[in-house]
Amino acid sequence: MGLKKAFKKLPASFYRLDALEVARALPGRILVTDRDGIRTSGRIVEVEAYTGVNDRAAHSFGGRRTPRTEVMYAAGGVAYVYLCYGIHHLFNVVTGPEDNPQAVLIRGIEPLEGITDMLLRTGKTKADSTLTRGPGNVSRALGLHTADTRTALDGDRMFIMDDGFRYADQLLGVSPRIGVDYAGEDAQLPYRFYIKGNPYVSGKPR
Numbered sequence: 699m700g701l702k703k704a705f706k707k708l709p710a711s712f713y714r715l716d717a718l719e720v721a722r723a724l725p726g727r728i729l730v731t732d733r734d735g736i737r738t739s740g741r742i743v744e745v746e747a748y749t750g751v752n753d754r755a756a757h758s759f760g761g762r763r764t765p766r767t768e769v770m771y772a773a774g775g776v777a778y779v780y781l782c783y784g785i786h787h788l789f790n791v792v793t794g795p796e797d798n799p800q801a802v803l804i805r806g807i808e809p810l811e812g813i814t815d816m817l818l819r820t821g822k823t824k825a826d827s828t829l830t831r832g833p834g835n836v837s838r839a840l841g842l843h844t845a846d847t848r849t850a851l852d853g854d855r856m857f858i859m860d861d862g863f864r865y866a867d868q869l870l871g872v873s874p875r876i877g878v879d880y881a882g883e884d885a886q887l888p889y890r891f892y893i894k895g896n897p898y899v900s901g902k903p904r
Contacts, residue, residue, distance in 0.1 A: 705861040707852050713774030717793045717800035720774070721747035721891050724791070724858070726865045729807055731840045731856045736815050738840050740807030740830050741863070744892040744899045746875045748790075750800045755881035755889075758799035769847050770799035777849045777856065779842055786834030789842045791851060791858070805833045805876070805890075806898045807840075816840070827897035869894050876901045 708727065713720060730739040748756040750770075757767045757780070769778045770792055778790040778801050790801040807830045809816060816822075816829055816839035830839045837843070842856070851857055871894045878885045892899045 705859045707857045707859050710773075710775040710850075710852055713791060713793050713851065714795055715774070715793060717747040717749050717802055718889065720791065720793045721745045721802045721889070722870075724802060724804075725870060725891055725893055726863055728810065728859045728861060729804060729836075729840065729856075730811075730859060731842065732854060733841045736812060736841070738809075738812030738815055740809045740811075740836070740840070740898075742804060742806075742858075743808050743896045744804075744806035745890070746803045746805060747889040747891075748801050748803065749889070750794070750798055753881075753887075754884040755875060755878040755887075756799070756801070763799075767799065770801055771797050772848070774800075775851050777842075777846050777851060779837065779844050779846045781844055782834070787837040787843050788833045789837045789840075789846075803833055804836055806831050806892070806896070806900050807836055808896065808898045809839070831898045832900040865893055 724742050724745050728739050728741050750756055750758055751761050758770045772792055773796040774793040776792045778792050779787050782788050790803045792801050794800040809830050813825050820838050830836050871892045872888045873890045874886050875890045
């Protein structure tokens with residue numbers, strides 16, 4: 699399915715805000731990849747914010763700075779894709795000003811373009827909600843890998859766009875993040891934002 703509406707790429711300045719502000723604004727926006735002429739996209743329906751050095755769930759907690767996390771210290775507006783359990787490539791949007799290492803994890807999208815190619819990439823035969831539900835499936839369907847880390851999000855290979863669509867305010871759910879029990883009391887922070895009732899949202903409401 700092609701996108702018929704006029705749209706605009708989100709500018710770099712959009713990502714220079716606090717991770718929580720960016721996370722609240724991302725549901726309803728469209729994540730796009732263009733790989734060798736293969737364009738795939740989906741409307742964002744679930745995200746999680748990771749707010750930096752004081753957030754025990756963030757890779758940058760305590761000022762941790764490693765070859766993997768160094769990208770989080772860049773100015774917002776680039777990709778951070780890391781490997782989870784040696785299997786899943788998880789796509790994050792780096793946010794905030796330079797040296798303030800925050801990010802937003804994209805956990806779920808509703809497919810719009812390139813669904814046939816998404817099926818080929820994921821090895822699935824049916825375009826049901828499992829295609830792009832959960833962060834590992836998002837990256838697999840869109841062809842995102844760790845090699846995409848540091849890619850600018852206002853370029854041509856990957857970007858997030860605004861087509862003017864907005865979910866009603868009452869549909870935006872807020873909950874603790876998923877799978878961060880190691881973060882102690884920070885695991886209970888209300889940093890997950892999702893669209894209520896959308897089949898491409900992972901996990902259960904809490």
